[in-house]
Amino acid sequence: MKSATQIIAACILVAGVLCAASPPAQAYRAFISNEKDNTISVIDTDTLKVIETMKVGQRPRGVLLSKDGAWLLICTSDDNHIEVYDAKTYEFIKNLPSGPDPELMELHPSGNPLYVANEDDNIVTVVDIQEGRVLSEIQVGVEPEGMAVSPDGKYVVNTSETTNMAHIIDSQSHKTVANILVDNRPRVARFTSDGKQLWVSAEIGGTVTIIDVESKEPIQKIAFDIPGITAEAIQPVGIAINKEGTKAFVALGPANRVAVIDAKTYKVEKYILVGQRVWNLSFTPDEKYLMTTNGVSNDVTVIDVAKQRGYKSIAVGRYPWGIVITNE
């Protein structure tokens, strides 16, 4: 038999949940890796405030959440491993082997395994995150950087910065099925949500190449031109494409802008001014905000996606690098 207090408590809880669910108060948490500080800044996307600063290993760069949202994975590059933390309590859980100098990583859509780019060793390491062991090493080009996995889990993609290629790898056989030359110093690779296209940014080349996944051929190359900014300063890195596949946002590094691209016509529609040396970016799950990491100005710019302009800057640690946002 339930006591009256329990019933009241339950009612309050229900009311609380209802209240929390009412728009626009859905709060996610963004994890920002601060490369220089060896910390992770946790931002509440509702209040847009830093709610926690986690001390982690050396030179944290790529960050990722496990598919169930329970674990935060961090490439601590100078410690040559991946650290796993509880994404809610921020407590350390374990280290995963990663191969040397891990930089960026991506999970298989099934939640396991993890594919890690080892920048110093020309390989992609495949890691079982549950068992914590290396399953395989895949030979790629010089300075592996960007990682992506197709939504159907069939292909793993790695970009190599000095070889200037996107390597498309069969996730079952671990064999490279295509090596597609893109412009100089490719950084980030992103699949569209339907898995039909692969977008690859080239930092020094100053372009984004769009690859048709079925034919594995480049179908489009997007260049950028900003009045008053030298061509050399336009260095595309992070890419975020909305779920609908209609808009893409590309971080342009020291140009201090994020380009807004019509993902159907490939036309650049706008450049949004953000903080200095913008590298990586991520949508909140509701796609209300897009958040960018600005390495030189030590802050995160929150972009109002609908209005396509900067909404707020949030100071974080030194040299903010990677970003991942919770799903709930």
Place this chain on the structure above:
Amino acid sequence: MVMTQREEPDAAPRARSHRLLTIILCAVAAFSGLFGLDATWAANAAPEEAKSTNIQITYVEEERDRLAPLSLLDFRPPTVGFDGAKLAVNDNNTTGRFLNQSFTLDKVSSAMPEELIEKVVAQAKSGIGFFVVDASADTLLALSDALKGLPAVIFNAGASEEYLREENCRNNVKHTAASDTMLTDALIQYLAWKQWRKLVLVIGPKPEDKLYAEALRRSVKRYGLNLLEEKEFVYEAGSRRSDGGYEQVQKQIPSFTQKFPEHDVLLVADVANQFGDYLPARTWKSRVVAGTHGLYPTTWHPASELWGATQFQNRFQRLSGRTMKQLDYAAWMAVRSIGEAATRAGSGDPKQLIEYMLSEKFELAAFKGQKLTYRPWNAQLRQPIFVALPRIHVSVSPQQGFLHQVTVLDTLGTDKPETKCTAFQ
């Protein structure tokens, strides 16, 4: 005496385990079937069938008698330059594996210019098209004239003399080494940014010191700073090492610099590295020393981790067991230029690659945060330049605010409107 040694391509890092080796073999097998597709994208000119292309590169070194440097830390590693070329060949081969291209590196060295030139010409006649050269300016010119008409190109990795890019430029020579004026412009821009405008100059007695001083004077004028006085530092190059002697130096330098007018910076031109290191911290007044010593401009710094250079420095360290010098970096850029052209043009033919490198399409990523290109009027590679102290860089030029209508990199060194080079017209 001519010495030749052959370096086989060593693309794959040492196999980490049998399992990894198996993966590589599987992967290589998989690539061969798909090669056609990739090469088609690389360039329309790519061969239809998966035919392997080998590109041969020779590193050419003129052995020279050099005076020993002042500091024990500055002794020249025996494989300086060549190690940079070796690293780039490895990098090229890792990429080439995916495109069925392989690169090999030879080395030719001699103390006698005629013999060196003879050997290089013989190689060029046998079909080798690429020579990365570390030689004196005179030998470099003689070599380029001897190669005239052959489908071969020289990369000047070691000589900074301005006249090699100007009145004595040659259309078969590319320069990955920075010119004297690129270096001095980089330094003087930084001094201008600091508003350290009053300068004095100490010049060594060697001809190369005079050339460097000339470049400094030009840069000072170009950026509107004031050179108030110059003084020659006369010394007899004797034995480098004697137990003690610092007592004399500690007294000589203050009196040598005492009569200079009031200045912000004391510039030094000591390319031969014979006295410049005696100046910092010993001058009459507590002034910054800059030029060949003290605060110095350099195309590479062994402590740079900017723009992803960490892995590059690590790769070099693993290969050579030491830190990277300017000559290594220039040789690396030369061999990577060849690799980049081969990748993009989908060819191993020297003529096609040379043409590609001169075209507007060519660009090189070399850990400088922007694409590097060759100046079309004299084939000098444009590049940002570090302004540094021995242990860490201070800044990178071009400095903010120095503008240019084509590229800010052309604020460093002799620009198109002032060039005396006509070989590329």
